[in-house]
Amino acid sequence: MCKHTVIELSVRNHPGVMSHICGLFARRAYNVEGIACMPVNGGGTSKIWLLVDADRRLDQMIKQVDKLQDVLDVERYDGGHEVFTKMSEFVQ
Amino acid sequence: MKMTGAEIIINLLERQGIETIAGIPGGANLPLYDALGRSGIRHILTRHEQGAGFIAQGIARVSGRPAVFFATSGPGATNTLTAIADAKLDSIPIICITGQVPLSMIGTDAFQEVDTYGLSVPITKYNFLVRSAEDLLDIIPAAFRIAASGRPGPVVIDVPKDVQTAEVEFDEWPELGVREPGTELIPNQVKRAAAMINRAEKPILYLGGGVIQSGSADFARELAEKGGIPAAMTLMGLGIMPSGHPLNIGMLGMHAARYTNMALEECDLLVAVGVRFDDRATGKVPEFCPKAKIVHMDIDPSELDKIKTANASVTGDVADSLRALLPLVEEKARTEWKAGIQALREAHPMIVPEADDPASPYGVILKAAELAGRDAVVCTDVGQHQMRTAQVYPFSAPRSWLTSGGLGTMGFGMPAALGASLAAPDRPVLCFTGDGSIMMNIQDLATAMEYDIPIKIILTNNNALGLVRQQQDLFYGKRYTASEYSRSVDFLKIAEGFGIKTHDLGTSDDPARTLAEALAEPGPSLIHVPVGVEEAVYPMVPPGAANSEMIGGEKHV
Incomplete structure (x- = not known):
């Protein structure tokens, strides 16, 4: 089984952002296992957390995500993230 | 307002x-x-x-x-x-x-x-x-x-x-949208790259479209000259080093001259500038420049380490990177390395069949180049004519070579030539095309006619999808499925129907003169050049093979 990692993105909040990000992963056949998204600062920006496989393409994926115009910041949590720990309770 | x-x-x-x-x-x-x-x-x-x-x-x-x-x-x-x-x-x-x-x-x-x-x-x-x-x-x-x-x-x-x-x-107009300055260079990256260049005995520059985009062809040439470093170019990079420059070793990759790919086999440092290690340039990646360390300079961080892991990379606008790099690069003659490349060039040169026949696939390119002069803008479609033009056209300046490199779009050439002529109305504009490609956007001959845009379309016609057929010839047991047209169209009549002046080098008594007349007359013209379907583009590296495995294009003594 693949080790998972979590990418946390700060993005501009508008209707096309999710499609840009998910499309990027889908086109490269890179599976996204989990997604969480919440608006911050009154909705001008959002935070998106992606739970993804930590395979050898991940560095390139992160560079590609970082290149998207609407992505303001990218952080990587190799040890996982609380968001998904809590969300996983809903699917137990 | x-x-x-x-x-x-x-x-x-x-x-x-x-x-x-x-x-x-x-x-x-x-x-x-x-x-x-x-x-x-x-x-x-x-x-x-x-x-x-x-x-x-x-x-x-x-x-x-x-x-x-x-x-x-x-x-x-x-x-x-x-x-x-x-x-x-x-x-x-x-x-x-x-x-x-x-x-x-x-x-x-x-x-x-x-x-x-x-x-x-x-x-x-x-x-x-x-x-x-x-x-x-x-x-x-x-x-x-x-x-x-x-x-x-x-x-x-x-x-x-x-x-x-x-x-x-609204009260006022917004600020214009302009190019933002590149991100700041990291000085240590530049220093490290310079140190590797200074240590190298057999470096080669690998220059691509990024150099042209950033307007830094002069810096690239300076780097080559100061360091005594031969320079190969990608399809998108043609024009960075003028043809005839002693350090210009031509286009690398699938249809490179033999000596170019052989030189890359030998180099101990590859200085990649504004390139993305495209498979048509590298061939089989693990065997590309097998003896070389890599310095990679690019504005797009996602290109660095994407295909080949670099030993030193410089992130930033390559104009800034080259400008910062130049004073740190030691002036060197590298006489031995240049002599080695010269020996390769003489032993394995670019072979140009029928170069002196202006009605042949290569000859018409050379003749048109001579007639159009150094100021010409050269456009192509996609296929054999494109590779031939890339191989032999004597490019002299950046932004004078328009070709569909990455996507390889047949139908690109003629409308791109129209745009080139609209942007540079005082320059001659040549469009090399084939019978397969031109059909993919032939309707815009009407646009050329209507606005009297003086593009010169040189159509080499083999009544086939030549580069497809060539692959079938070499790699599919000569089974020419769907690559040859069973009947032919009359391109002269088609062009005439669109109100374009036409010339046929196939029936001309003096093809050189006919070509000269066509290029000199006002307005758009189509020059038809019937060529043999068997005429292939060599050398050729089979798709997926290493660049050392070239087919054809040997010098016969």
Whole structure:
């Protein structure tokens, strides 16, 4: 089984952002296992957390995500993230 | 000020310095065309939206500035997609403004409705679906800024019809959208790269389209000269080093001269500048430059370590990187290495069959180059004629070579040549094409005729998809499935029907003179050159093989 990692993105909040990000992963056949998204600062920006496989393409994926115009910041949590720990309770 | 969305768009385009827009009107962009008609911008009405896209590309590639084209919703928008994808792969700043059905009708399968935003996501650098006329004041400058900044690329702006007609009150015009300065260099990266160059005994420069995009061909040449470093170019990089320059070792990769690929086999350092290690350049990646360490300089961090892991990389606009690198590079003659390359060049030169026959596949390119002069802009379609032109055309300057490199789009050449001529009306514009390629956008011969755009189309006709057939010849047991046309069309009559002057080197008593007359006459011309279907482009590296495994192109003694 693949080790998972979590990418946390700060993005501009508008209707096309999710499609840009998910499309990027889908086109490269890179599976996204989990997604969480919440608006911050009154909705001008959002935070998106992606739970993804930590395979050898991940560095390139992160560079590609970082290149998207609407992505303001990218952080990587190799040890996982609380968001998904809590969300996983809903699917137990 | 009070204006409609359409008027805001046109005014902002004028303020950005846009002088020419190609496109086709339709129901969903009529307000935009109404405003365009009342402006000083020249409109070029094409016969297909893909042609409009390639005209914009021709303008952008020659000028280095973003160019704009228009299409309506639905089929208008879908017809633009190939030209946009082409611009994405070659990093060309074009802005496509499409009409869309009114906001309230989006998602209802309205007449000529298609999800332009969704369709253009993977083939643009960025795209917009405009939701209010007021937003245009931000979106239009942003589109120019995004298209031109960093690694350039195409932008789509989808504008619903009611956004075009809505009136907005506003106080002042926004700032123009211009290229942002590159991110600051990391001095240690530059130092490390310089140290590797200074230590290398057998370095080679590997120069690509990024050098042209950043306007740093002079810096690249200076680096080559100061360090005594031979330079190979990618298809997109041709023109960086002038032909005949002693350090120019030509194009590398699938159709390189033998000595070029052999030199790369030997080098101990590959200095890759504004390149992306495309498979047509590298061949089988693990065997590309097997003895070399790699310095990679690029503006796009995602290109670094993507295909080959670099021993030193420099992130930044390559103009900045080269400028910073130059004083740190020691002046060296590298006499032994240059002599080694010269020996390779003499033993394994580029073989040009029938170079002296102006009615032959290579000879017509050389003759046309001689007649057109150093100032010419050279466009091609995709196929054998493209590779031949890349191999032998004596390029002398950057931004004079327009070819579809990454996407390899047949049909690119003729409309791109129209754009080139519109952007540089005082320069001769040649378009080398084949019978397969020209058919893919032949309708825009009408555009050439209507606006009397003096492009010179040199059509080498083998009545086949030559490069496909060549692969079948070499790798598919000579089974020529679907690559040869069983009957032929009369291109002279077709061109005549479009009102284009025609010349046939196949029936001419003096092909050189006929070609000279064609290039000298005013207006657009088509020069027909019948060529043999058996004539292949050599050398050729089989797809997927290492660049050392070249077929053909040997020197016979």
